[in-house]
Amino acid sequence: MSEPPADEHPLTDASRKAAERRIRNRALTIGISVTPFGLSFGAVSVEAHLSVVQVCLLSLVLFSGASQFALVSIIGAGGSYFSAVGTALLLGVRNGLYAARINALLRPSGWRRFVMAEVTIDESTAMALSEAPSGNAARAFWSTALSVYVLWNVSTVIGALVGNALGSPATTGLDVAGPAAFVALLAPRLTTLRMRMVALASGLIALVTVRSCPSARRSSSAG
Amino acid sequence: MKLWLAVLIASASCAALKLAGFVVPARLLESAVARRILEALPVTLLSALISVSVFATGNHLMLDSRAAGLAVALILVAIRAPFLVVVVAACATAAGVHAL
Numbered sequence: 453m454s455e456p457p458a459d460e461h462p463l464t465d466a467s468r469k470a471a472e473r474r475i476r477n478r479a480l481t482i483g484i485s486v487t488p489f490g491l492s493f494g495a496v497s498v499e500a501h502l503s504v505v506q507v508c509l510l511s512l513v514l515f516s517g518a519s520q521f522a523l524v525s526i527i528g529a530g531g532s533y534f535s536a537v538g539t540a541l542l543l544g545v546r547n548g549l550y551a552a553r554i555n556a557l558l559r560p561s562g563w564r565r566f567v568m569a570e571v572t573i574d575e576s577t578a579m580a581l582s583e584a585p586s587g588n589a590a591r592a593f594w595s596t597a598l599s600v601y602v603l604w605n606v607s608t609v610i611g612a613l614v615g616n617a618l619g620s621p622a623t624t625g626l627d628v629a630g631p632a633a634f635v636a637l638l639a640p641r642l643t644t645l646r647m648r649m650v651a652l653a654s655g656l657i658a659l660v661t662v663r664s665c666p667s668a669r670r671s672s673s674a675g
Numbered sequence: 676m677k678l679w680l681a682v683l684i685a686s687a688s689c690a691a692l693k694l695a696g697f698v699v700p701a702r703l704l705e706s707a708v709a710r711r712i713l714e715a716l717p718v719t720l721l722s723a724l725i726s727v728s729v730f731a732t733g734n735h736l737m738l739d740s741r742a743a744g745l746a747v748a749l750i751l752v753a754i755r756a757p758f759l760v761v762v763v764a765a766c767a768t769a770a771g772v773h774a775l
Contacts, residue, residue: 474758477758477759478758478759481758481759481762485762501678502678502682506678506679506682509682509683509686510682510685510686513686513687513690514685514686514689514690515689515690516689516693519685519689523681523682523685527678527681533677533678533680533681536681536685537681537684537685537688540685540689541685541688541689541692544688544689544692544693545692546720547689547692547693547696548692548693548695548696549696549716549717549720550693550696550716550717550720551692551693551694551695551696551697552695552696552697552699552704552713552716553696553713553714553716553717554696554697555696555697555699555704556704556705556710556713559701560697565694565697565698566694566697568697569690569693569694569696569697570690570693572693572696572697574720574721574724577717577721578717578721581717622740622741622769622773623770623773623774624766624770625740625744625765625766625767625768625769625770625771625773626766627728627741627744627769628729628740628741628744628745628748628765628766628768628769629762629765629766630724630728631724631725631728631729631741631744631745631748631765632744632745632747632748632761632762632765632766633758633761633762634721634724634725635725635745635748635749635752635761636748636752636758636761636762637721638718638721638722638725639752641718642718647715647718650715650718650719650722651718651719651722652722654718654719654720654722654723654726655722655723655725655726656726657723658722658723658724658726658727659726659727659730659731659736662727662731662734662736663734663735663736664734665734
């Protein structure tokens with residue numbers, strides 16, 4: 453990877469402002485697109501007999517939508533705690549892999565690593581990588597992390613307290629907000645034939661193998 | 676009590692997994708092989724995430740309104756439509772097809 457340092461891109465004031473605006477708008481769009489899943493997660497968790505404090509703890513500390521959904525869905529369906537935690541962990545492995553990539557890209561040190569680790573998820577990683585060529589990876593990472601962290605936690609609390617007022621994400625089409633955003637963010641990375649083949653093969657392998665995986669996720673995508 | 680344990684263990688270990696990527700020694704990330712793998716990793720993971728969240732429900736493959744949304748997103752990305760347009764149009768398409 454040859455991420456050019458920011459100073460190799462002599463940005464004019466106008467283009468820097470444009471980049472800042474673009475990143476802010478995208479981060480906000482992505483944050484808003486996770487809220488239906490947050491509402492749904494809060495509501496599903498309470499149905500699975502988790503307390504509001506436990507639900508909030510999951511969103512504040514575990515902070516990874518797929519793992520959180522897996523955990524409470526399995527508990528709610530009467531599965532063992534062992535398989536619930538195990539499935540959440542398996543789904544969480546990818547965040548560790550994202551973290552290695554973000555680590556190589558942004559090289560945080562000291563306490564920053566701990567904060568950065570906590571908010572390393574699909575959304576922040578995809579945004580950081582899509583802005584790497586423009587030298588704005590760090591700004592993209594933190595903006596997206598902040599937006600998703602705040603809106604995910606707020607929507608989780610609301611979902612837990614008042615239930616899912618929006619209804620199923622499928623009704624509003626918001627179940628494709630995540631995939632659509634990731635397609636848009638990934639596309640600029642797919643400039644070489646090798647990367648295109650990697651993307652295509654990964655998508656197909658995931659579909660072939662998903663059929664033999666234990667069914668855990670009631671909802672998908674978010675974080 | 677057991678529920679609390681499950682919540683705490685899952686939270687702590689998922690947070691630890693994220694941290695693991697940040698405590699890898701720098702020299703391990705710098706070899707040519709590591710670089711190639713690291714570059715491809717997020718592309719792999721996000722592509723898998725996209726295809727599973729669009730074409731699967733639980734562990735069943737499914738072709739429904741989400742596929743229509745994804746198709747619209749792909750077309751709009753190909754013609755370089757703005758990010759917000761891609762996301763909103765994909766959602767609107769999926770919602771429309773879902774309502775049919």
